[in-house]
Amino acid sequence: MPTKITYYAIVDDFSSKDEPAGVLRRIEDDEGRDDQAFGRDLKWGHSPLLYSYERGNMDNQLYEISEDEANQIVERIRRTVSGEG
Amino acid sequence: MEIDRLRDDDAPLVVADSAAADVAGAADAAGPADGPDAAEVTEAGEVTEAGEVTEAGEVTEPGEVTEPGGYDERDERAAARAEYPAKVEAEYLHAAREYWRTTAHPAFEAEWTGYVEDHPRPPKAPASVDEAAADTVRLGCREIRETEDKIVTPAMLRIEAEDPDRHLTGLEFRCKGEGRIMEKVAHDMQYKGRTAGEALANLKDAIRYTLQYVEEHYTEGVYADVDRLKAADFELVELRNSWEGEQYKGINSRWRVPENEQLFEVQFHTEISFEAKQLTHPAYERLRDPVTTKAEQEDLTDFQRRVNLYVPSPEGALGIPDYP
Numbered sequence: 001m002p003t004k005i006t007y008y009a010i011v012d013d014f015s016s017k018d019e020p021a022g023v024l025r026r027i028e029d030d031e032g033r034d035d036q037a038f039g040r041d042l043k044w045g046h047s048p049l050l051y052s053y054e055r056g057n058m059d060n061q062l063y064e065i066s067e068d069e070a071n072q073i074v075e076r077i078r079r080t081v082s083g084e085g
Numbered sequence: 086m087e088i089d090r091l092r093d094d095d096a097p098l099v100v101a102d103s104a105a106a107d108v109a110g111a112a113d114a115a116g117p118a119d120g121p122d123a124a125e126v127t128e129a130g131e132v133t134e135a136g137e138v139t140e141a142g143e144v145t146e147p148g149e150v151t152e153p154g155g156y157d158e159r160d161e162r163a164a165a166r167a168e169y170p171a172k173v174e175a176e177y178l179h180a181a182r183e184y185w186r187t188t189a190h191p192a193f194e195a196e197w198t199g200y201v202e203d204h205p206r207p208p209k210a211p212a213s214v215d216e217a218a219a220d221t222v223r224l225g226c227r228e229i230r231e232t233e234d235k236i237v238t239p240a241m242l243r244i245e246a247e248d249p250d251r252h253l254t255g256l257e258f259r260c261k262g263e264g265r266i267m268e269k270v271a272h273d274m275q276y277k278g279r280t281a282g283e284a285l286a287n288l289k290d291a292i293r294y295t296l297q298y299v300e301e302h303y304t305e306g307v308y309a310d311v312d313r314l315k316a317a318d319f320e321l322v323e324l325r326n327s328w329e330g331e332q333y334k335g336i337n338s339r340w341r342v343p344e345n346e347q348l349f350e351v352q353f354h355t356e357i358s359f360e361a362k363q364l365t366h367p368a369y370e371r372l373r374d375p376v377t378t379k380a381e382q383e384d385l386t387d388f389q390r391r392v393n394l395y396v397p398s399p400e401g402a403l404g405i406p407d408y409p
Contacts, residue, residue, distance in 0.1 A: 010277060012287045021277035032379030033386075037276040047276060048373035051386075055362075055369060056327045056337035056352070059269070059289050080278065 003029040007070035008062040010037070010049065017063060023073040024049055024062065038074050040081055174400055178300050181397040185357050189395040193364055197388070201367070204381065209374060212268040218281035222270050225285040226263050232347045233260055233292045241294050241351075244313045251298040251306050254359060261291045289322070289339045292349035300355050304401035307336060307353045314351065318343055324408040332389045333365075334358040334396040336405060358396045365389045 005027050009020035024037045024047055037047035053062050065073075078084075214222070238259065245253045266288065273284035285291075298306040315321060324338040336353040354362065368385040371377050377385070 012273075012277060012279075014279065014283055014287065015277075021273075021279070029379075032381070032383040034379050034382065039275045040278055041275070045275070046375035047272070049272075049276075051332075051369060051372045054330065055333040056325055056330075056335060057290065058323050058325055058337060058339055059287055077278070 001028070001030050003027060005067070007065050007067055008050065009065045009069070009073065011061045011063065012059065019076075020063075020073055021060070022077070023065075023070050025070065026050060038077055040077065042078060042081060175301075178397060181395070182357065185360075185395050189392075190360060190364070193388075193392050197364070197367065200384075200388070206371070206374075206376075211264055212271040214267060214271045214274065214281065218270065218274065219267065221281035222267050222285060223263065225282070226266060226291075228345075229291045229347065230260055232342055232345060233349070236342055236344065237292055237294075237347075237349050240317045240319070244310065244317060245296075247313060248306070248309065250302050251296055251310075253294055254297040254354075255295045255363075259292060259294055261288075261293065266291060289348045290350040292347070293352065294350070295352040295354055295359060297354050297356055297359050298399075300397060300399040303353070303355055303399035304405060307402075307405055310351075310353070311338070314340060321408055322348065324406075326403070326405050326407055328398050328402045328405075331393065332386065334361060334393050334398070336402075338408075355396075355399060361392050361396045365392050 005025050008024040008026075009017065010022040010024055011017055012021045015021035022037055024035060025044070027034050027036065035047050035050045036044040037049065039045050049060055050062065053060065238256075241253060245251075266285070269288055270279075270281050270284040273279040273287065274281065277284075279287070296306070296310055311321065311324070320341040320343060322339040322341050324336065326336050327333050328336070335355075335358045338351050338353070340349050340351060341347070342349065365388065368388050372382055372385050
């Protein structure tokens with residue numbers, strides 16, 4: 001199975017679809033699946049948000065987005081963390 | 086070792102067979118499937134033409150069945166047809182409940198026990214946040230517990246008392262543990278750039294309740310309890326219907342306490358959907374854990390999916406709309 005990556009914008013009470021709080025990706029391949037979010041340490045790390053969302057948790061809304069849109073959120077986080085944003 | 090898999094189609098086949106037999110039985114009782122106005126020849130009489138005079142001296146309508154016994158028989162058939170969907174639903178629910186109680190639930194419990202024995206795991210390390218953030222969380226948790234104790238739980242108990250057909254279940258879990266709250270705050274600080282205070286304010290299920298209904302009263306019960314919560318001056322923030330979900334069945338809603346803006350959660354379940362949720366909770370906890378491998382995540386989501394296959398949806402539940 002070729003690797004499939006699905007991206008999601010994370011929106012909470014302090015953010016919006018136009019300016020999401022973060023970005024999540026679900027990676028699926030022959031080994032299984034893994035959900036990762038892009039952190040303020042500028043690395044992708046395991047995130048439970050999608051599993052929580054699938055169990056009805058509404059702390060965050062997750063909106064499926066394109067890879068380009070995901071990259072824009074990653075860049076915004078990079079700029080924010082480095083003080084450029 | 087992988088999870089010992091129950092065949093996906095075990096219960097649906099049994100339930101479906103039972104339902105099919107019930108359908109056949111009910112259909113026999115109700116007569117042919119065409120409408121009550123269709124012209125039929127019965128053992129009791131013959132189809133008449135308009136204006137024909139019967140032996141009893143009565144003038145008939147077109148298609149009407151002659152006496153003796155014709156009217157009574159047709160009324161009985163109409164009544165049987167009217168009762169038919171409810172009868173099938175009741176028989177289906179009975180079969181589904183029995184199968185869950187006697188077969189599926191014990192089998193899944195045993196399967197999970199075996200899985201845990203085959204996949205031992207050290208206790209999870211507590212979430213790590215800086216001391217200032219930890220202080221914010223501890224203070225916040227005290228305030229949350231005070232709101233729960235003085236405002237929300239008394240109101241929920243009053244609401245529960247208004248209808249004996251359902252009850253609050255799992256009340257002992259109404260306050261999320263400080264460790265789990267710390268974990269969520271740490272995640273939001275790391276992955277959403279939130280302060281500890283913001284992360285705490287975004288937490289919608291630090292206080293949570295579950296109302297449990299029998300399937301037959303679920304849909305009307307949910308609507309009635311949403312109205313009761315509103316009448317108690319709580320503000321509905323969000324409601325999500327997950328009855329079509331693969332990993333979880335039920336409805337979760339979020340509410341706001343007007344006095345201090347504190348959010349709390351109310352879940353609407355049937356007995357089986359609540360037990361399925363409890364049964365799969367340890368799998369969900371493992372899914373959240375960063376040390377869980379990709380292959381294990383597959384097993385765990387598969388376990389959750391298979392458990393939820395056995396949860397019957399109450400009539401009308403799928404139509405309860407999300408809010409907003």
